[in-house]
Amino acid sequence: MIVQDVINHLEELAPLSYAEGFDNVGLLVGDKNTKLTGVLVTLDTLEAVVDEAISENCNLIVSFHPIIFKGLKKITGKTYVERVVLKAIKNDIAIYSMHTALDNAFKGVNAIICNQLELANKRILIPQSETIKKLTTYVPKNEAETLRNALFNAGAGSIGNYTNCSFNVEGYGTFRGNDQSSPTKGKKGETHTETETKITITFPKHLESRILQTLFNTHSYEEVAYEVVTIENKNQHIGMGMVGELATPMSETDFLNHVKTKMQTGFIRHSSFLNKTIKKVAVLGGSGSFAINAAKATGADAFITADLKYHDFFSAENSILLADIGHYESEQFTKNGLVEHLTKKITNFAVVLSKTNTNPVKYF
Structure with a gap:
């Protein structure tokens, strides 16, 4: 190796x-x-x-x-x-x-914290934008299934908890090759009409090179017509922080003791107790003050992170328990x-x- x-x-x-x-x-x-x-x-x-x-x-x-x-x-x-x-x-x-590549990975830093704290039903706290791309291409109708399957196998077509997702429309494509062309359909110098399937399929941005190479290797045309655009849809599996749930709600003191034990930290700085039970928990390894509002927006009862400053604790605003467990401790x-x-x-x-x-x- x-x-x-x-x-x-x-x-x-x-x-x-x-x-x-x-x-x-x-x-x-x-x-x-x-x-x-x-x-x-x-x-x-x-x-x-x-x-x-x-x-x-x-x-x-x-x-x-x-x-x-x-x-x-x-x-x-x-x-x-x-x-x-x-x-x-x-x-x-x-x-x-x-x-931060591992910070943003679904099975990365924050999933590890969730596992340590025994949190279930994990989801991304702040999904990263512009991580999904969309490919549109046109292929002879009788080759559409082969191309779709090749793109699926390359990693395209996943949307949230679903795979093999695509949209397909049949129509007619026209083209005429010049003297230097070598058309696989029709003849050079003649306008050809081909029954085609328009395939639209999404893929994560890090797979773009693989997806395009699969398209070119599988498509029969000498010149492949295609378009790639970035879409605004949120990616459920890429982003900062996570939110999960305890199997059984805990009091605030029991929860902080749970955090101290599971995260092996002897020192937790926290905001005022709210005299309520803790069930939904947001986490973000390392410096996470920027995510306080996002944690509050999810309805989390507590937010576990590090490097909170004096004024950050005021941001709890009697709606969430903020807990700073230490930078190293949160990522160890x-x-x-x-x-x-x-x-x-x-x-x-x-x-x-x-x-x-x-x-x-x-x-x-």
Whole structure:
């Protein structure tokens, strides 16, 4: 195996096209064609993590947070970022980061939090916009079923909980090829009329190259007429945060104790108790103050996140329990989820869960 093989498995889980525009994701250090010796999975890439990778004979570090976030003008070892990059390069270790691509994945960071908290009926809190595209094409009537099935197999035609979705209209297409043409229907220089099926089908944006390649490989025409547009429909499976439900409602104190136990945090900052039971819970790993209003709009009884500022707690407005459990604490099980995913995909190489605690926040 090579580094790219692992990347392919990771991008099945969290395509990079769904990362936020401000982010820096993907292969940050190293050569994607390097032969793989082992994979170390971590939340953050620090010098101690690179040392751990060396000791474990792992030449690929899969890190949730990107070690390189802003542009580096110098790599002299002056900062911890520069020292990590230098050490990784010196030891031929590649570094791959997922960050907000995994935040926005349906089985990513927030699904892992929901699973830790034993929440059911999960759904995306803030669906990402412009993630669905629509293909319209025209194919000879007797070839329509073959093309539809090929597009379905390539990943097109899924809408929410439904698959193999398409819309089809029969009509007549006309065309005339010039002297350089090689028509598969009709003759060059003559106007030809063909009974055609107009196929309209949606697909997630990260599959566009695959969908178009399938179209061109399956369609019989020399020149394929098609159109791709981005649509405004909300994608139920891509976006920030999640909402789920407890099997049994809890009091506020019982719920916070449940969170402390399941998320292994000894310190929770929260808004005022509202003297009501907690049933519906919104979660967002990492800094989530921007999602407070979205959590309230869902009717959630509580919102679990991190990095809330003083004035953010006023936004509860006696309608929701806000709980800041710590940035590291909210995302710490992400690496366990990645190890589980890769272990299922890769059976002949070591996938190692980092033992390094990278939490920079200490409590006295």
